[in-house]
Amino acid sequence: MQDDLTTGYSAQSAALKGTVPGADALRAKAMTDFGAQGFPHAKAEDWRYSDLKALRAGVYAPVDAPKVAPEVPAAMGESAARFVFVNGRYAEDLSDLGDLWQAASIRPIANHFSSSSARTDELVRGKDGIALLNTALLRDGMVISVPAGVEIDDPVEIVHIMTEAAGQAAHLRHVIELGEGAKLTVLERFIGDDSAYWQNIILQARVAEGASFSHFRLQEEGLGAVHTAKVYVNVDASGQYHVMNMTMGAKMARFEAHVRMLGEEADATVDGVALTGTGQVHDTLTHVDHVVPFATSDQIFRTVADARGKTAFAGKVTVAKDAQKTAADQSFKALVFDRTAEANAKPELEIFADDVKCSHGATIGELDAKAIFYLTSRGIDPVTARRMLVEAFTAGALERVTVDSIRDAMMERIGTWMSSRADRTVAEVQEA
Amino acid sequence: MLKINDLHISVGDKEIVKGLSLEIKPGETHAIMGLNGAGKSTLAATIAGRDDYDVTSGSIEFEGKDLLELEPHERVGEGLFLGFQYPVEIPGVSNLNFLRTALNSIRKYRGLDEMSAAEFMKLVREKAKALNMDPEMLKRFVNVGFSGGEKKRNEMVQMAVLDPKLAILDETDSGLDIDALKTVAEGINAQRRDDTAILLITHYQRLLSYVQPDVVHVMIDGRIVKSGGKELALELEEKGYADVA
Numbered sequence: 048m049q050d051d052l053t054t055g056y057s058a059q060s061a062a063l064k065g066t067v068p069g070a071d072a073l074r075a076k077a078m079t080d081f082g083a084q085g086f087p088h089a090k091a092e093d094w095r096y097s098d099l100k101a102l103r104a105g106v107y108a109p110v111d112a113p114k115v116a117p118e119v120p121a122a123m124g125e126s127a128a129r130f131v132f133v134n135g136r137y138a139e140d141l142s143d144l145g146d147l148w149q150a151a152s153i154r155p156i157a158n159h160f161s162s163s164s165a166r167t168d169e170l171v172r173g174k175d176g177i178a179l180l181n182t183a184l185l186r187d188g189m190v191i192s193v194p195a196g197v198e199i200d201d202p203v204e205i206v207h208i209m210t211e212a213a214g215q216a217a218h219l220r221h222v223i224e225l226g227e228g229a230k231l232t233v234l235e236r237f238i239g240d241d242s243a244y245w246q247n248i249i250l251q252a253r254v255a256e257g258a259s260f261s262h263f264r265l266q267e268e269g270l271g272a273v274h275t276a277k278v279y280v281n282v283d284a285s286g287q288y289h290v291m292n293m294t295m296g297a298k299m300a301r302f303e304a305h306v307r308m309l310g311e312e313a314d315a316t317v318d319g320v321a322l323t324g325t326g327q328v329h330d331t332l333t334h335v336d337h338v339v340p341f342a343t344s345d346q347i348f349r350t351v352a353d354a355r356g357k358t359a360f361a362g363k364v365t366v367a368k369d370a371q372k373t374a375a376d377q378s379f380k381a382l383v384f385d386r387t388a389e390a391n392a393k394p395e396l397e398i399f400a401d402d403v404k405c406s407h408g409a410t411i412g413e414l415d416a417k418a419i420f421y422l423t424s425r426g427i428d429p430v431t432a433r434r435m436l437v438e439a440f441t442a443g444a445l446e447r448v449t450v451d452s453i454r455d456a457m458m459e460r461i462g463t464w465m466s467s468r469a470d471r472t473v474a475e476v477q478e479a
Numbered sequence: 480m481l482k483i484n485d486l487h488i489s490v491g492d493k494e495i496v497k498g499l500s501l502e503i504k505p506g507e508t509h510a511i512m513g514l515n516g517a518g519k520s521t522l523a524a525t526i527a528g529r530d531d532y533d534v535t536s537g538s539i540e541f542e543g544k545d546l547l548e549l550e551p552h553e554r555v556g557e558g559l560f561l562g563f564q565y566p567v568e569i570p571g572v573s574n575l576n577f578l579r580t581a582l583n584s585i586r587k588y589r590g591l592d593e594m595s596a597a598e599f600m601k602l603v604r605e606k607a608k609a610l611n612m613d614p615e616m617l618k619r620f621v622n623v624g625f626s627g628g629e630k631k632r633n634e635m636v637q638m639a640v641l642d643p644k645l646a647i648l649d650e651t652d653s654g655l656d657i658d659a660l661k662t663v664a665e666g667i668n669a670q671r672r673d674d675t676a677i678l679l680i681t682h683y684q685r686l687l688s689y690v691q692p693d694v695v696h697v698m699i700d701g702r703i704v705k706s707g708g709k710e711l712a713l714e715l716e717e718k719g720y721a722d723v724a
Binding site for chain 1: 527550561577582637
């Protein structure tokens with residue numbers, strides 16, 4: 048099978064030759080490495096809970112443009128610019144550059160490699176088969192560079208739409224560069240129809256000294272999709288990185304955040320909320336790497352799994368020998384709606400410095416029946432009561448989303464998701 | 480207002496309430512007194528609709544409706560309120576959000592429009608003030624980090640805002656110092672009107688000095704064994720349950 052995959056993807060990679068100036072050598076190297084190692088093994092510790100069967104079963108074709116132009120969802124509040132990608136390609140006619148081009152440099156990734164190829168792939172560390180294919184088949188993506196001292200107030204929205212893409216894969220790469228003291232907020236949205244496509248995306252960012260990058264993700268892929276996403280961020284002194292990943296869609300979704308704290312007083316907030324329905328798998332891996340002293344990181348992850356849904360969280364924090372006075376917190380809590388739902392947690396701390404404050408906690412439980420009765424005993428119906436408790440459960444992560452329109456939209460989705468569960472839950476209760 | 484007829488309640492195989500009848504009319508305050516394990520709290524929770532208890536026979540009618548046919552939140556919509564012996568802590572849900580959602584749920588059940596935020600705030604502030612509750616506590620998560628007395632006071636604020644026809648108060652006096660007890664008693668007395676009724680469930684006579692009941696019932700082993708006027712509470716306090724029964 049691996050031979051078939053290698054042959055198929057090699058042909059795709061070769062066909063892309065010349066489309067991205069300066070990237071051919073990088074692609075060829077990645078393709079060779081993919082041929083040697085293939086996709087991660089199902090039994091590999093970091094991949095125990097992700098289901099890569101669909102990826103191993105056969106070669107995903109390159110994406111085609113859809114026959115019918117997709118509907119683009121309305122923006123979430125004010126945005127500085129809006130970039131729309133349809134089936135893995137930038138859709139200029141659906142995008143809106145706003146005023147962003149006046150303050151920052153925006154270019155397609157195809158123009159990026161020739162100028163700075165040496166720097167382009169270096170953030171992507173620990174390359175597995177999925178990352179390698181992303182490089183080997185790389186074609187499109189957005190590069191946004193915000194110059195030193197420039198603060199972009201409104202969020203930049205990047206919308207990824209997949210439609211009529213059964214058996215096809217999009218491999219996208221976005222690059223965000225923030226100069227010293229710059230400020231940028233990016234909202235990435237993912238939506239798609241029910242075709243069995245694969246969205247494979249990497250976002251890499253450099254946050255220079257004193258810069259601030261807020262990164263919100265709302266993953267609402269179609270329920271037949273595989274979504275694999277990796278985020279690589281380097282944070283310099285006094286820089287701030289905040290990511291909040293809300294994951295709801297896809298049959299199988301994997302989100303990885305790899306954050307390196309490279310300067311003193313760098314600060315990272317790495318949060319996530321997963322709403323996992325019947326038959327879905329939502330897997331998260333984070334790695335916050337404290338390389339220097341006096342940096343802080345904080346992680347809050349909350350997952351909610353309905354019947355036969357599966358969530359997993361592996362959170363790794365490494366503190367180098369010299370990274371004294373590091374403060375690193377991590378909290379993972381999972382809710383399961385019944386005994387057929389599954390939640391897995393693996394906190395992992397590797398600390399080589401002796402003067403640090405690091406904590407982690409993981410709990411898995413069901414909705415508190417006493418709390419539900421207390422709420423209903425005040426006149427609140429059970430569906431609303433359960434929704435209020437799930438909202439409260441996820442609040443720790445959502446409250447840290449500083450953009451009101453985005454936070455409200457995320458909260459609203461929790462309400463909708465809970466309501467869509469209500470009928471089924473009631474039916475199941477009656478059955479029982 | 481409330482008519483309970485030959486009620487039997489079981490938990491698993493064990494019968495806890497063994498044929499209890501009780502009628503409460505508008506304007507009346509009743510007290511059920513009894514020792515631990517007599518079945519008082521089971522009775523209160525069953526009236527409110529907790530599903531851990533099985534009603535094996537008998538009936539509960541509230542304003543002519545079969546209460547046992549209604550979900551807990553529907554019972555509240557009809558005008559019932561249960562004050563908890565152990566109010567539940569709900570991290571992440573603020574007192575204000577909780578109360579406002581509750582009040583508007585009840586209004587919706589009754590076919591009324593939602594109360595505006597401004598009107599609601601005015602109502603809550605007024606009720607909290609009357610019960611000596613620090614307005615800051617309204618912003619905090621429901622009962623989280625509250626002392627025993629603060630939790631009971633919070634129950635009274637909820638009762639005052641939701642304004643039930645019948646309030647069943649389960650051991651609302653337990654764990655209170657004398658000042659808190661007086662405040663809680665004032666809250667209960669403020670809720671006594673010609674068109675409302677109160678059912679107090681308690682161990683001790685203490686609360687009944689401040690909230691004087693019209694009828695006192697003595698409950699032993701799942702039954703009401705004796706009923707009388709408020710003097711019965713004093714008699715119980717003096718002689719103990721064994722002698723009075």
